[in-house]
Amino acid sequence: MAARFPEGNQVQLRPRKGHDMTWSCDKHGEPIAFYCKKHGLPVCDRCAIKEHCQKPCELDDIEDVIFERRKKLDEKRPKIQELQKQMKALDLKIKTALTSGDTNLQTVNNNIQASYHNKIKSVEEKEDRMIRVINEEADEEIKRVNEKREKRIKNCTTEREKEQNIIKNKEAKLLSDAKKITKIISKKIKDLTIKSQHVINTIKNIESNITRINQHDETLVNEASQVLASINENLSLNVHQDVSDCLDLIESEVERVKFVEGEVCGExxxxxxxxxxxxxxAKSIHIPSVVDEPCVFGLVSEDEICVQDRDNNDMYVTNISTQHTEKVIDGGVLITSCAPIDSNVIVCGKMRGYCTGDRLEGHITLYDRQWKVIRDITIPRNGISMSVYVDVDRDGMIIAAQWNQSNIYIINPADDKIVNTITMQGKVVWGEIHALSSGDIVVKTSYHNEYTVISRSGEEKAFIHCDEWDWSECRVDKLTDTLYIVYWDEPRMTYAVDQVSRDGIIQARRIVEYVESDRTRFISPCLVTPSGNLVVCDGDKFLLYKKTFVL
Incomplete structure (x- = not known):
């Protein structure tokens, strides 16, 4: 006997129109008529009367439930279609970024190969000319010169091969560096492609599920909630924007990569x-204990660091490649600065005792590569300070200045004559001076944290300053004119290096950080090798840093 609805809780049953007769109750075999919202179940008339007629059960007509859920699924279609459009555009952007990166890096590779091809050709032409001269001389005195001629030809061939090998090795290193950059970019774009494709596949699966569950009312009712949840989850992920932003970053960084070349002190x-x-x-080089209190002044070649023992003023040179340290000068005066003029001559600025007269004698000295004195150069004396700072400009001229004075002298090392005097307006030299490839000069114009870029006419081109640069020292990359400023970072109790453009823009903070030992009381500059490596001194070691491309 059929159960009756309790008084006051009867459900009004309606016949279904367009009822799917294939969907019936598993228990009674009758057509599904209602949906119990409390239990989340589709039920027939008998189920509704017997088991779901009282609260908290709440019955909805199955037609309304089907219509409502189909409507919700249909409402998601425009969003899905719009996301598909975005992902198609993103896929095109990925391919464009990959093509753009490949094109730019191929240009870099071509520039490297073209440059070094010309250098090798130039070496060959130079050596061929020398061989022709040798042959002409040998023809005049064949019997006496023949043996000498053959020996010289052999030496020339050996030297040519040596120079070619050096050039080829440099070329190979640069091409290897370019290849590493290409691999980094390719891997990053590959990862983004996989991420993008995963979203595309997910969307395809969602579409497939929607199509499938729409085919049968039972499947639609039972699985629609899960499909809707999946749609909401995937649409909430901003993958399109994330991948697009990454591609923009990659393109921006790839466009910054360039091949830089030039001469530094004739090399x-x-x-x-x-x-x-x-x-x-990349490398740590121990400073021998014989150098009691090391103080670094500069590089005299790609591999040679000039360091003085401030305890006794002995001068040493440490070779970065061999890691060998050699004493080159016994005692003597304090060095303020040094720079190579060419492969044969080094210039040093010095600090000496007080002197009289209107000339500073012995404050600038030229040395050969064996550190034998060639001669001293004099400049006008102004004031009582006896410290002179020097550097070498792009033309091989010496730039020199006396501490606490506003004049900077341009000196021809061939005859020691002052060819130009630059006068700064309203400022004086408070330490180091550095020549830029543009012809401008970077001058330290305060004791701690101020640098000024001036033209050859004394005009101020840029003012470089940061309150955090306490006890700072500056060095310049001669190929790019990038400044590297090392300073004492008081809050962190470490030394740090900032990268700054010649226009005074701080490009990167704390690119290198290190703790200095108690072995020295003097801050050592961050040296920049012509090939672009950085060298700092922590008092116990020289630390060599190399730059790598990152995304």
Missing amino acids: YYGKIDGYIGKWEL
Whole structure:
């Protein structure tokens, strides 16, 4: 006997129109008529009367439930279609970014190969000319000169091969660096492509599920909630914007990569630069204990660091490649600065005792590569300070200035004559001076944290300053004119290096950080090798850093 509805809780049953007769109650075999919202179940008339007629059960007509859920699914279609459009555009953007990166890096590779091809050709032509001269001389005195001629030809061939090998090795290194950058970019874009494709596949699966569950009312009712949840979850993920932003970053960083080449003190150098990158420690070089209180002044070649023992003023040179340290000068005066003029001559600025007269004698000295004195150069004396700072400009001229004075002298090392005097307006030299490849000069114009870029006419081109640069020292990359400023970072109790453009823009903070030992009382500058490596001194070691491309 059928159960009766309790008084006051009877459900009004309606016949279904357009009822799917294939969907019936598993228990009674009758057509599904209602949907119990409390239990989340589709039920027939008998189920509704017997088991779901009282609260908290709440019955909805199955037709209304089907209509409502189909409507919700249909409402999601425009969003899905719009996301598909976006993902198609993103896929095109990925391909464009990959093509753009490949094109730019191929240009870098072509520039490297073209540059070094010309250098090798130039070496060959130079050596061929020398061989022709040798042959002409040998023809005049064949019997006496023949043996000498053959020996010289052999030496020339050996020297040519040596120079070619050096150039080829440099070229190979740069091409290897370019290849590493290409691999980093390719991997990043590949990862983004996989991420994008995953979203595309997910959307396809969602569409397939929607189509499938729409075919039968039972499947629609039972699985619609899960499909809707999946749609909401995937639409909430902003994958499109994330991947697009990453692609923009990649394109921006790739465009910064460039091949830089030029001469530094008569020597040719080339490197891949332009990007900020990351500086990684490549080598640590121990400073022998015989150097009691090391103080670094500069590089005299790609591999040679000039360091003085401030305890007794002995001068040493440490070779970065061999890691060998050699004493080159016994005692003597304090060195303020040093720079190579060419492969044969080094100039040093010095600090000496007080002197009289209107000339500073012995404050600038030229040395040969064996550190034998060639001669001293004099400049006008102004004031009582006896410290002179020097550097070498792009033309091989010496730039020199006396501490606490406003004049900077341009000196021809061939005859020691002052060819130009630059006078700064309203400022004086408070330490180091550095020549830029543009011809401008960077001058330290305060005791701690101020640098000024001036033209050859004394005009101020840029003012470089940061309150955090306490006890700072500056050095310049001669190929790119990038400044590297090392300073004492009081809050962190470490030394740090900032990268700054010649226009005074701080491009990167704390690219290198290190703790200095108690072995020295003097801050040592962050040296920049012509090939672009950085060298700092923590008092116990020289730390060599190389830049790597990162995304």
